[in-house]
Amino acid sequence: MKASDKYTAETITELYTWAPNLFSFKTTRSQSYRFIAGQFARLGVEGDHGELVWRAYSICSAPYDEFLEFYSIVVPDGAFTSRLAQLKVGDQVLVEKKNYGYLTTDRFECGKDLWLLSTGTGLAPFLSILQEFDTWEKYENIVLVHSVRYRHELAYQEFIHSFKENELFTEYAHKLKYVPLVTRDQAERSMLNDRITNLLTNGELEAHVGLPIDRERSRVMICGNPDMVQETRQILTDRGLTVSLRGKPGNLAVENYW
Ligand SMILES: Cc1cc2nc3c(=O)[nH]c(=O)nc-3n(C[C@H](O)[C@H](O)[C@H](O)COP(=O)(O)OP(=O)(O)OC[C@H]3O[C@@H](n4cnc5c(N)ncnc54)[C@H](O)[C@@H]3O)c2cc1C
Ligand SMILES: NC(=O)c1ccc[n+]([C@@H]2O[C@H](COP(=O)([O-])OP(=O)(O)OC[C@H]3O[C@@H](n4cnc5c(N)ncnc54)[C@H](OP(=O)(O)O)[C@@H]3O)[C@@H](O)[C@H]2O)c1
Known part of the structure; x- marks a missing residue:
């Protein structure tokens, strides 16, 4: 997956499984990515037919951290999470450059x-x-x-x-x-x-x-x-x-x- 003017490709650096349906992961963070605590990112993964699937994800990590951290459910047959749950350390996730949300x-x-x-x-x-x-x-x-x-x-x-x-x-x-x-x-x-x-x-x-x-x-x-x-x-x-x-x-x- 390649970066574009709308998003960057970030690498998964850590994965942690809480339960079969719950996991957290950290990714690299583009130096230019900015957000306020409480906001969400839009993440993209490649779907089964090569298409990009995008979903909103709240950011768990602090605005001052050098990485991004996310906490995810696995929805059975969910277009996004069933793909996300297969990713491993070293794989890539797309992150829209824009930050979103008003839960601040x-x-x-x-x-x-x-x-x-x-x-x-x-x-x-x-x-x-x-x-x-x-x-x-x-x-x-x-x-x-x-x-x-x-x-x-x-x-x-x-x-x-x-x-x-x-x-x-x-x-x-x-x-x-x-x-x-x-x-x-x-x-x-x-x-x-x-x-x-x-x-x-x-x-x-x-x-x-x-x-x-x-x-x-x-x-x-x-x-x-x-x-x-x-x-x-x-x-x-x-x-x-x-x-x-x-x-x-x-x-x-x-x-x-x-
Ligand atoms: C602003 C915003 C922030 C979000 N932040 C997060 C986040 O930090 N972590 C996260 O796991 N999800 C988050 N979500 C939900 C996320 O965007 C996706 O819906 C989720 O990843 C499932 O995607 P999917 O394609 O597998 O299933 P979808 O087709 O998107 O969802 C299918 C069904 O799964 C159930 N569902 C979806 N998301 C959840 C969830 N988080 N917990 C329990 N049931 C759910 C609902 O019944 C939904 O109808 C957020 C959504 C919004 C709008
Ligand atoms: N968690 C699992 O073991 C499990 C297993 C299979 C599938 N799923 C799927 O995962 C999704 C849900 O996961 P989840 O467990 O994170 O979410 P959830 O159903 O939203 O439950 C999380 C918490 O929210 C509470 N809650 C739900 N509706 C509420 C309401 N109207 N008012 C107040 N509290 C409410 C629940 O209480 P209650 O317990 O009283 O509802 C529970 O404590 C569903 O789509 C489900 O199909 C989950």
Whole structure:
């Protein structure tokens, strides 16, 4: 696959399998590729008949990293992921030169608490946002909620816990409250095991974290399953929160994955 004026060809440098349906990979990064934490890239692979197949992928790595990292589902018979899942270290992926997306913290005027609500691979943009010092400086609390069906799908746990040991983040790490949710497996006793939507409706999520969600103090980003995004957005707009628009900052920013 060759680069063009629209995209570069990047090389896969690392692959990591979390579960049969979940993996992460790193690629080289063109020096001229720019993005803001929370944005997504458009990736291209060659399909079965030589055609290029393109899909949106949130970037997990930090804007200051020299590589790009992505976290992917494998959809059975998916045109993109069934091909992507066959790639190996040394193979190439195309990356559009343009960066995309509005799931970025600059959409908010500062609040006290940043809530990052995700399902499945919707965790990805929040991994990048968490690596920005600005995020930790601006907010008093950062709540990362990751909802998955099964316990083994709780990817990046070690990375999330590592902020505590990372000397660059030691003064901030106490701000992070990580809430893994497992909805179809037996969860550990200390864990909540229900959907984000149910836990918001019955107040258990806020009670568990010890923070209320309200329009004054909360800024909420929602990413992943479109039904979850839509229902969560509805629950929160019913409570007076508004979606951030260009020139009209609100409390919510959302991204649907399909
Ligand atoms: C803005 C944006 C960012 C995205 N970022 C990521 C990302 O970081 N990681 C990632 O894995 N995917 C991401 N996606 C989804 C991705 O673009 C593709 O849909 C996915 O790679 C599957 O491609 P496919 O051709 O194999 O299947 P598709 O034909 O694209 O999808 C088939 C079906 O698979 C399911 N599906 C698709 N994507 C997912 C998913 N991520 N998790 C669970 N079920 C899914 C849906 O039911 C969908 O209808 C993102 C999508 C958008 C719009
Ligand atoms: N994960 C697997 O083992 C598996 C296996 C085969 C195929 N797939 C395919 O992979 C795709 C889904 O993968 P996934 O597990 O990452 O995504 P998912 O179905 O979006 O589930 C991820 C998390 O989101 C929750 N969720 C789903 N809908 C919600 C809603 N409306 N409101 C609140 N929370 C909601 C789920 O809870 P619930 O558990 O309550 O739904 C789960 O905790 C599907 O297309 C599926 O066909 C997945």
